[in-house]
Amino acid sequence: MLPTPRIVAVVPCHNEEAAIAKVVTDLHAAVPGIEVHVYDNCSTDGTAEAARRAGAHVRREEEKGKGNVVRRAFADLDADVYLLIDGDDTYDVADAPVMIETLLSGPYDHVLGVRRQVTSTAYRSGHESGNRFFNGLVTFAFRRKVSDMLSGYRVFSRRFVKSFPALSREFEIETELTVHAVNARVPQAEVAVGFRDRAAGSESKLRTYHDGFRILGIFGQLLFHERPFLVTGAVSLALFLLGLVLGLPVIAEFAGTGLVPRFPTAFLAASLMVLAGVFLLMGVLLSGQAKIRRETSRLFYLRLPAPPWSGGDGPGRRAGDHGADHRRQVP
Numbered sequence: 555m556l557p558t559p560r561i562v563a564v565v566p567c568h569n570e571e572a573a574i575a576k577v578v579t580d581l582h583a584a585v586p587g588i589e590v591h592v593y594d595n596c597s598t599d600g601t602a603e604a605a606r607r608a609g610a611h612v613r614r615e616e617e618k619g620k621g622n623v624v625r626r627a628f629a630d631l632d633a634d635v636y637l638l639i640d641g642d643d644t645y646d647v648a649d650a651p652v653m654i655e656t657l658l659s660g661p662y663d664h665v666l667g668v669r670r671q672v673t674s675t676a677y678r679s680g681h682e683s684g685n686r687f688f689n690g691l692v693t694f695a696f697r698r699k700v701s702d703m704l705s706g707y708r709v710f711s712r713r714f715v716k717s718f719p720a721l722s723r724e725f726e727i728e729t730e731l732t733v734h735a736v737n738a739r740v741p742q743a744e745v746a747v748g749f750r751d752r753a754a755g756s757e758s759k760l761r762t763y764h765d766g767f768r769i770l771g772i773f774g775q776l777l778f779h780e781r782p783f784l785v786t787g788a789v790s791l792a793l794f795l796l797g798l799v800l801g802l803p804v805i806a807e808f809a810g811t812g813l814v815p816r817f818p819t820a821f822l823a824a825s826l827m828v829l830a831g832v833f834l835l836m837g838v839l840l841s842g843q844a845k846i847r848r849e850t851s852r853l854f855y856l857r858l859p860a861p862p863w864s865g866g867d868g869p870g871r872r873a874g875d876h877g878a879d880h881r882r883q884v885p
Contacts, residue, residue, distance in 0.1 A: 562633040563638075564638050566640065568596060573642050574592060574608070574610075578592065584651055592613070595620070619723040619724035621723040628715045628720055635712075636712070661711065661860050662740075663710065663741055664711070667708060670746045688773065692732060696737055714740060729769050729776070782841055783840070790831070790834040
């Protein structure tokens with residue numbers, strides 16, 4: 555008989571007094587035996603007390619930002635299965651058992667909750683188009699399709715959590731989680747989940763443009779860190795083409811007259827060609843370092859056991875097919 559897996563929920567909260575009690579109650583009802591850990595992140599209202607009365611374990615994280623909460627929780631908690639969900643009651647907790655069973659039936663290391671709006675105003679203006687833009691960036695850069703990289707509703711195995719570096723500080727943590735999963739090529743799946751408006755009396759902490767630029771910045775850093783040759787190669791190609799455009803007329807003139815009257819242009823073109831070579835060499839060296847780092851991370855990942863396998867095909871739902879009994883593995 556397989557042992558019952560220990561399941562914990564990580565619920566980051568900042569001023570979510572209006573919604574947190576319902577989230578905690580719904581989690582206990584949907585997943586019997588789950589341990590709900592609410593991390594009060596510098597709240598100034600009664601979030602902590604409301605969560606405690608609902609039956610959650612409450613901890614306080616003084617470093618503001620969702621990324622800081624996730625980093626702390628992943629270090630604090632030891633379990634077989636980790637459920638990450640926001641405390642604003644926008645995600646349908648009823649989908650949690652499907653996500654957990656999907657993880658165990660793989661077994662997978664990461665199950666992404668792909669949001670499906672159940673109310674027409676669930677997405678704030680600009681958020682849906684921004685999400686599609688970032689999904690396309692990750693899919694292009696890492697050649698693995700991602701349907702909802704900014705979703706805050708996810709399930710992880712222990713070996714994913716304990717091998718995840720968690721360097722982000724704020725809302726860009728979802729970007730880091732997604733990039734880590736696709737770059738490490740961990741087994742993962744997507745499950746469609748309900749997404750609705752926030753509870754009455756609460757307001758979103760997201761700032762569309764400010765947080766969008768932060769996410770773009772962290773994506774650029776992660777891309778350079780994980781795919782350095784792609785970045786330096788693009789810069790090298792741009793410098794090479796610019797040097798070619800500037801240098802070819804000078805070479806043609808020298809071939810015809812034996813003179814170089816535009817010496818500054820010739821010097822600039824030669825300098826650009828040298829820089830192109832430097833960036834290309836830098837990409838080769840950094841790619842070698844990235845490969846060594848990935849191999850080391852992989853060896854550490856393999857030291858941890860896989861989640862307990864349920865031995866069956868769980869009733870996961872295909873992204874975009876809410877309610878259907880199908881699971882879609884990420885290619």
